[in-house]
Amino acid sequence: MVSKEEILEGLAKAVIDGDEVKSEELAKKSIELGIDPYEALMEGCNKGMAKVSDLYECKEMFVPEILLSADAMYAAIDVLKPHLKIDASAKKPAKVIIGVAQGDIHDIGKNLVKMMLEVAGFMLIDIGKDVPVDTFVNKVEEEDADLVAISSLMTTSMMYMEPVIKKLKEKNHKAKVIVGGAPITSDFSKKIGAAGYGKDAVEAVKVAKSLTGA
Amino acid sequence: MDKMSPQERFNAVLMGEKPDRVPINPFILGFAAKIVGIPLGDIYADGNKCFEAQFMCMRLYGYEATPMYGYASCGPWEFGGKVGFPYGEGHSAPYVIEHPVMDLGDIDELEVPDSDKPVGAYIESQKVCDRCVEMGMPAIFQGGSVFTAAAVVADTSKFLKWTKIEPKSAHTLLDKVSQMYMNQIEYFVNRYGPEKCVVFDGGPVEANTVISPKKFEEFAFPYMMKVHKKIRELDIPVTLMHPCADQNLNIPYYIKLRESFNWKGIYAWIFGPETPIKTQIEKFGSHDIIGGNVDPPSIQTKTYEEVVQLCKENLEQGMNSPRGFILSPGCEFPPLAEPIKPMAFLEASRQFGVYK
Numbered sequence: 196m197v198s199k200e201e202i203l204e205g206l207a208k209a210v211i212d213g214d215e216v217k218s219e220e221l222a223k224k225s226i227e228l229g230i231d232p233y234e235a236l237m238e239g240c241n242k243g244m245a246k247v248s249d250l251y252e253c254k255e256m257f258v259p260e261i262l263l264s265a266d267a268m269y270a271a272i273d274v275l276k277p278h279l280k281i282d283a284s285a286k287k288p289a290k291v292i293i294g295v296a297q298g299d300i301h302d303i304g305k306n307l308v309k310m311m312l313e314v315a316g317f318m319l320i321d322i323g324k325d326v327p328v329d330t331f332v333n334k335v336e337e338e339d340a341d342l343v344a345i346s347s348l349m350t351t352s353m354m355y356m357e358p359v360i361k362k363l364k365e366k367n368h369k370a371k372v373i374v375g376g377a378p379i380t381s382d383f384s385k386k387i388g389a390a391g392y393g394k395d396a397v398e399a400v401k402v403a404k405s406l407t408g409a
Numbered sequence: 410m411d412k413m414s415p416q417e418r419f420n421a422v423l424m425g426e427k428p429d430r431v432p433i434n435p436f437i438l439g440f441a442a443k444i445v446g447i448p449l450g451d452i453y454a455d456g457n458k459c460f461e462a463q464f465m466c467m468r469l470y471g472y473e474a475t476p477m478y479g480y481a482s483c484g485p486w487e488f489g490g491k492v493g494f495p496y497g498e499g500h501s502a503p504y505v506i507e508h509p510v511m512d513l514g515d516i517d518e519l520e521v522p523d524s525d526k527p528v529g530a531y532i533e534s535q536k537v538c539d540r541c542v543e544m545g546m547p548a549i550f551q552g553g554s555v556f557t558a559a560a561v562v563a564d565t566s567k568f569l570k571w572t573k574i575e576p577k578s579a580h581t582l583l584d585k586v587s588q589m590y591m592n593q594i595e596y597f598v599n600r601y602g603p604e605k606c607v608v609f610d611g612g613p614v615e616a617n618t619v620i621s622p623k624k625f626e627e628f629a630f631p632y633m634m635k636v637h638k639k640i641r642e643l644d645i646p647v648t649l650m651h652p653c654a655d656q657n658l659n660i661p662y663y664i665k666l667r668e669s670f671n672w673k674g675i676y677a678w679i680f681g682p683e684t685p686i687k688t689q690i691e692k693f694g695s696h697d698i699i700g701g702n703v704d705p706p707s708i709q710t711k712t713y714e715e716v717v718q719l720c721k722e723n724l725e726q727g728m729n730s731p732r733g734f735i736l737s738p739g740c741e742f743p744p745l746a747e748p749i750k751p752m753a754f755l756e757a758s759r760q761f762g763v764y765k
Contacts, residue, residue, distance in 0.1 A: 254621075
């Protein structure tokens with residue numbers, strides 16, 4: 196008989212190892228054993244992803260491994276999600292619109308930030324890559340988002356971050372904008388009026404948490 | 410006052426002699442479009458326009474670098490995929506529309522183009538090289554990086570995952586990509602003669618923000634070695650290396666590459682701004698030319714005076730490198746930088762880069 200602790204530890208390990216088959220199997224097992232799916236998610240998958248995030252920060256894990264960890268995590272989430280009970284009284288998670296700036300099709304960095312923000316408890320709405328300024332603004336209004344995360348890998352596309360910030364300010368929208376990507380610096384983010392800057396996915400999560408109080 | 414012509418200055422550095430002042434390779438590609446008033450996409454879609462725009466820029470500013478054709482997403486077009494040209498707002502370089510490899514099964518089906526003709530981007534590259542050679546300038550063409558090309562021939566995320574879970578297939582793809590590069594290099598050498606050729610090798614996907622040095626050792630290094638062995642066999646005198654972005658953890662392998670060929674051939678290095686000039690000189694300076702690494706986004710976002718200052722700092726750190734120094738940005742000159750910005754490089758070299 197497998198214990199609850201073993202299942203949760205196994206789930207975390209499967210996520211760290213990027214073992215999609217194992218994480219799905221253990222997620223199913225957790226349901227069979229009646230483990231609270233929220234606990235399986237938080238103490239299994241998220242614990243594993245938190246470790247992945249630490250290993251990435253100290254350069255012991257890199258993008259190929261993180262992509263596999265993400266696959267493993269999402270495989271488990273797919274199993275657990277239908278069993279999650281919705282607690283109407285619970286505090287609503289902060290809503291984040293995430294996308295790659297206009298003219299830019301490089302989305303691996305954006306996908307990593309998205310995944311880590313999800314793990315940290317944010318509700319993500321991914322609007323993809325090469326996203327026009329107005330699409331960002333319209334989506335923020337439509338979803339009444341709390342935060343906008345824009346990434347850019349090119350010096351040409353980074354110039355489309357500032358117009359999003361300006362337009363949201365003109366509309367007095369509450370959403371705060373965080374930016375990141377290879378050509379972006381803290382100085383540049385301040386210059387364009389961004390509320391925050393993350394030099395990598397791990398820092399993006401820290402900044403998002405501090406801005407939303409999450 | 411300049412005492413040498415741009416060509417004399419550049420040749421002096423190549424020959425290991427001291428020029429009058431530090432030469433400049435501003436790594437201008439897309440920026441040239443803005444200067445001559447054509448759409449940026451034309452630089453990549455039409456080799457003749459690419460040559461003319463860069464040649465005009467070279468004449469206008471008086472820097473030393475000669476026209477070249479290349480971009481980071483080289484590979485898919487050559488293997489029958491589709492690329493888009495940067496005509497849209499915010500675009501800066503060709504991008505992949507259709508990867509030739511979407512699944513593992515596609516790798517075995519992938520056919521390596523022969524060396525009897527240019528393929529994909531090399532058709533446009535040949536137009537640039539023809540015009541350069543006609544005017545007594547070198548033919549500069551792309552010979553890597555193999556790892557970055559493989560990562561765009563295939564869907565990038567899938568390829569990166571295959572290096573972990575399907576290493577054999579990843580190696581097969583890398584081998585085919587390296588063969589494509591070697592075939593194209595051979596074609597260009599046959600067309601112009603080795604003495605007129607310069608190979609450009611570089612890419613961003615092997616940066617340590619993406620892969621570990623261990624993965625670089627296993628998946629990038631062997632194929633880089635293979636291509637450079639071919640470059641040495643073909644007796645191509647000059648190789649321009651651009652380990653793009655943060656590749657500090659990969660430096661031991663670049664040293665190993667040079668040691669493996671007893672530091673033969675003239676190699677010039679343009680690392681990203683993440684690699685201090687001091688480190689580059691320590692590791693390569695006794696044998697190879699060090700290029701500068703002025704931060705490209707800063708060229709676009711900072712003032713003219715600030716860019717001059719950044720160039721000055723580069724010059725102070727690099728100009729006495731034993732085998733020579735060329736002032737350069739750490740990657741492509743930003744296409745949207747103000748037209749005055751290349752002048753910051755010239756002014757800095759004339760004020761702070763003069764050899765006594």
